[in-house]
Amino acid sequence: MINTVNSSIGRSGRAPATDRAGQSPRHHPVSSAPANGGFAPDVPHRGGKDHDMARRSAEAPPRRLRTRLAAALAAVTLAVPAGLTVGTPAASAATVGSITGYGGKCLDVAGAASANGTQVQLWSCNGSAAQQWTVADDGTIRALGKCLDVAAAGTANGTKVQxxxxxxxxxxxxxANGTQLVNAGSGKCADATGPSSADGTPVQIWTCTGAANQSWTLPGGGTTPPPSGDFTHPGVMVSRGQLDFVRGRVQAGAQPWTSAFNQMMSSRYASLSRTPAPRPVVECGSYSNPNNGCTDEREDAIAAYTDALAWYITGDSRYAQKAIQIMDAWSATITSHTGSNAPLQTGWAGSVWPRAAEIIRYTYSSWPNVNRFSTMLRNVYLPVVRNGSGSNGNWELTMMEAAVGISVFLEDRSAYNAAVTRFLNRTRAFIYLPSDGPLPYTVPGSGLDTPAEIIGYWHDQSTFVAGLAQETCRDFTHTGYGISAISHVAETSRIQGQDLYPQVGERLRHALGFHSRYQLGEAPPSWLCDGSLTRGLGPITEVGYNALANRLGNAMTNTQTLTLQQRPAGTNNLFVAWETVTHADNLN
Structure with a gap:
């Protein structure tokens, strides 16, 4: 499905062909950029809210005619579904809408057929009638005039849901029991067979296990509940099981892990002669002006993480001691961040420090100053990142990655839960899906209340397709920052027992596929960013591809091609580092 402003002003064009009647076009995931890409500066940008625009082909204006665009849109007529007021979130009954499940796929009636016995399955969300469910007060769940039913009133594991x-x-x-759908007749849970999230995966009943393939989000609410109890360590983006897998692969000389590990070890970040360069105040302005300690902080954090990985994989304690030296130097010195880019800088460094610290704290024998490092994260980093940013979406997503990772290290459940909630809201506002409506969703309270404001925030893009991101028409590099942060938070939360892929997986899959497709060289259509793209996605596809394709079974042709093409993925020198080492084909 493609949504375009119904006006002679705005980006427009022809939508890609659909893959299934009545469904949105499928964009196979991927992404790309230099393995050791440099810093792309960022500047503040006002935040966003919730909406969508209707379809119609139109001539696209020059990209930066904001004033003209706003004036033209004041008189625009939108083809909006009945009951939807443009400028505010769509108002719909809380008990009617889509039901999302494993991998972010929607509960779907196969072939949109209303015949008795039609299989219920998972399918990419498209907003069609086959995915519109009424959760009734009488305990039934209805679509196409029929009820969700267990075949022949069966009670055996594997009985068809129809x-x-x-x-x-x-x-x-x-x-609903938490996020599980429990059938009264059988006492069993609705379950995605496999488990798989591939389109067409049949739904069955199965003994309730609490597994991710039994987690469902009902219309009007119900997100995966926060985990309770202890945190898992090491548990920021990479788990002990993942680390063990990588160590075994490298020791066996297997590829691509060995070449990726060798790349990491030959980088400046793994040097045992590195001298950390902390300072009390890190001052960062737009476009790195001024840059007083900004590069030093980011690169020292990456070096500490590199050394932590090197320690675990090789068992050479010199790398653990070097990581500790770097982290101790900063925790003894830094007091604050200043400058217009301080929130983003804090997010970048704050995303990487806990990765290094988790590995060292929970796998190395001694770190005397660990409490001082914890105090640094709590007092210098967390207060800056925890409340997010109204700037471009990559800012807040990176800040939420930092907040989530820091919360895990500090074992701060309240901070963790708040960061995940903000993360889910911003992810929805960063990547478009047709189910959002004719305009992209925007964060409530952002001040983006008109079509002109929303289109301006999306860098003058007025045609919306699945996987398009808020910063696509700015450039792929900043878009990649946001996509990467989404995959990182989803990984950390998975390790912590909270599977966020049912909420963010479909957006992440489409965003990876959409941007990988063009990063691989396909010429953009005229409706997309006026036919001109600034590529440079970065080494950001490994984590999302591993989760969505390898673990969850999604076909991601473009993402796979790009991921293989850019291996071994290095670092962007900001907060992405060595993800072929940690996540290539790693099912743990």
Missing amino acids: IYDCNGTGAQLWS
Whole structure:
């Protein structure tokens, strides 16, 4: 599905062909950029809110005619679904809408057929009638005039879930237990077979396990509940099981891990002669002006993480001691960040420090000053990042990555839960899906209340397709920062027992595929950023590709091509580093 402003002003063009009747075009995931890409400066940008625009082909204006665009849009007529007021979130009954499940896919009636016995399955969300469910007060869940039903009132594991004429039996009564859908007649849970999130995956009943393939989000609410109990360590972006897997692969000389590890070890970040360069105040302005300690802080954090990985993989304690030296130097010195880019700088460095610290704290024998490092994260970093930013989406997503990682290291459940909530809201506002409506969703309270404001925030893009990001028409580099942060937070939360892929997986999959496609060289259509793209996605595809393709079974042709092409993925010298080492084909 493609959504375009219904006006002679704005980007426009022809939508890609759909893959299935009535469904949105499928963009196979991927991304790209230099393996050791440099710093792309950022400047503040006002935040965003919630909406969508209707379709129609139109001539695109020059990209920066904001004033003219706003004036023209004041008189624009939008083809908006009945009941939707442009400028505010769509108002719909809380009990009617899509039900999302494993991998962010929607509960779908196969072939949109209303015949009794039609299989219920997972399919990419498209907003069609086959995915519109009414959760009724009587305990039934209905679509296409039929009820969600367990075939033949069965109770055995693997019994088909289908639609059938409503009859009031226990086979058609469902209750929500947390995020599980429990069938009254069988006492079993709705379950994505496999588990798989591939389109067409049949839904069955199965003994309730609490697994991710039994987690569902109902219309009007219900996100995966925060985990309770202890945090898992090491547990910021990479787990002990993942580290063990990598160590085994490198020791065996297997590829691509060995070449990626060798690349890491030959980089300046792994040097045992490195001298950390901390300072009390790190001052960072737009476009690195001024740059007083900004590069030093980011690169020392990456060096500490590099050394932590090197320690675990090789067992050479010199690398653990070097990581500790770097972290101790900064925790003894830094007091604050200043300058217009301070929030982003704090997010970048704050995303990497906890990765290094988690590995050292929980796998090395001694770190006497660990409490001082914890105090640094709590007092210098967390207060800056925890409340986010109204700038371009990559800012807040990176800041939430830092907040989540720091919260795990500090074992601060309240800070963790708040960061995840803000992260989910910003992810929805950063990557467009047709189910958002004719205009992209915007963060409530952002001040983006008109089509002109929303289009301006999306860098004058007025045609919206699945996977398009808020900064696509700015450049792929900043877009890649946001995509990378989304994958990092999802990984950390998964390790901590909270699977966020049902909420963010579909957006991440489409964003990876959409941007990989053009990063690989395909010419953009005229409706996309006036037919001109600034590429340079960066080494950011490994984590998302591993999760969505390798673990969850999604076909991601473009993402796979780009991921393989850019291996071994290095570092962007900001907060992305060595992800072929840690996440290539790593199912742990």
